[in-house]
Amino acid sequence: MNAAVQENLIGVRTVKAYVREDYEREKFNGSADAVREAQLSAEKLVILNMPIMQLCMYLCIVAVLWFGGRLVIGHSMEIGQLAGFITYVVQILISLMVISFVLIVSVISRASVVRILEILQESPDIRDDTADQSLSPEDGSILFRNVSFAYDKSGEGIALEGVDLAIRSGETIGIIGGTGSGKSTLVQLIPRFYDVCCGEIVVAGHNVKEYRLSTLRGSVAMVLQKSVLFSGTILENLLWGNPAATEGEVVEACKTAQAHEFISSFSEGYRTRLGQGGVNLSGGQKQRLSIARALLKKPKILILDDSTSAVDTATDSRIRSGLKEERFGVMTKLIVSQRISSIADADRIVVLENGKVNGFDTHQGLLKSNAIYREVYESQRKGAN
Numbered sequence: 001m002n003a004a005v006q007e008n009l010i011g012v013r014t015v016k017a018y019v020r021e022d023y024e025r026e027k028f029n030g031s032a033d034a035v036r037e038a039q040l041s042a043e044k045l046v047i048l049n050m051p052i053m054q055l056c057m058y059l060c061i062v063a064v065l066w067f068g069g070r071l072v073i074g075h076s077m078e079i080g081q082l083a084g085f086i087t088y089v090v091q092i093l094i095s096l097m098v099i100s101f102v103l104i105v106s107v108i109s110r111a112s113v114v115r116i117l118e119i120l121q122e123s124p125d126i127r128d129d130t131a132d133q134s135l136s137p138e139d140g141s142i143l144f145r146n147v148s149f150a151y152d153k154s155g156e157g158i159a160l161e162g163v164d165l166a167i168r169s170g171e172t173i174g175i176i177g178g179t180g181s182g183k184s185t186l187v188q189l190i191p192r193f194y195d196v197c198c199g200e201i202v203v204a205g206h207n208v209k210e211y212r213l214s215t216l217r218g219s220v221a222m223v224l225q226k227s228v229l230f231s232g233t234i235l236e237n238l239l240w241g242n243p244a245a246t247e248g249e250v251v252e253a254c255k256t257a258q259a260h261e262f263i264s265s266f267s268e269g270y271r272t273r274l275g276q277g278g279v280n281l282s283g284g285q286k287q288r289l290s291i292a293r294a295l296l297k298k299p300k301i302l303i304l305d306d307s308t309s310a311v312d313t314a315t316d317s318r319i320r321s322g323l324k325e326e327r328f329g330v331m332t333k334l335i336v337s338q339r340i341s342s343i344a345d346a347d348r349i350v351v352l353e354n355g356k357v358n359g360f361d362t363h364q365g366l367l368k369s370n371a372i373y374r375e376v377y378e379s380q381r382k383g384a385n
Helices: 002-010 012-017 021-073 079-108 110-120 183-188 213-218 234-238 247-256 260-264 283-296 313-323 363-369 371-384
Strands: 142-150 158-167 172-177 198-203 220-223 301-305 332-336 348-353 356-361
Touching: 002 012, 002 021, 012 021, 021 079, 079 110, 158 183, 158 356, 172 183, 183 301, 183 332, 183 348, 213 220, 220 283, 234 247, 234 283, 247 260, 247 283, 247 313, 283 301, 283 313, 348 363, 348 371, 356 363, 356 371, 363 371
Parallel strands: 172 332, 172 348, 220 301, 301 332
Antiparallel strands: 142 158, 142 198, 348 356
């Protein structure tokens, strides 16, 4: 039931757009009815428990009085002994009533306990127990050596296969490919969101598994297509990238990300409060704030995973121009995009197809040698015309 409510709140606009309010209402009522029936069954046990236990207790007292009374009449037992015996019996029976209540509550809460234990007993697949505590990336060079990866632990459904790439520190690398070609998977392997099935990924001359996770991820900034912002002010969200950043650094990063102008248009500027998930901002504004937050981190490697998809081409161009500034020269930049215009001026471009590298060259080189890249380029150019 909670899952249904959460889905409806998140996708409320979609529900309204497709006029599915009645359907979702019926689905919720079905879930609510199931919860109510389960709760009623549990309450019946609780309600019946007390009368049954009291009946047992009073029957025991009557039995004690019956047999004890006969012993008192026959002068085999004193009245005080009988009264003491009844007191002990009552105390024992009350304790048994409490135990029965605890057992019923345990049965009712068993499902919740099982779910909580599943979370508490879950151990992460990605660990850094054997990592060198003192090791940190000195530059942003990246090397993929025969990397293959599958989301299924059994190895079925290969997402990447036999990837070999050598990226120099400070290079700007574009990544393009069709839907499901493995673009996002490729870049998410660098900060060890997942571990490769075979092969290895080397950052700054060391396998990524040799670094502590906090050290490795502290050297990598990633901006996803779906930008995530948190409740609080714009400034608080930006400082996630670098809590020690000065006001000047924040403004400079926002200017590079083309966010300063729209932030300044708000009456409270950088102190403007955001709703949950940044609901009071457009998609493009959230993406630009996410880019600024990543730049404040001053990473060795910057990953932009289709992070300007909601930004117009002119703003996208200004963001790319800002990233070419000298102060970002030592930063390795990986730009995943569906638009060739966003990656055409990259130092080199990776073309992915079905999880394999189909081409790796400059824009001009790929136009001459790679049929897939050339086809995408021609189709986008025609669309623009």
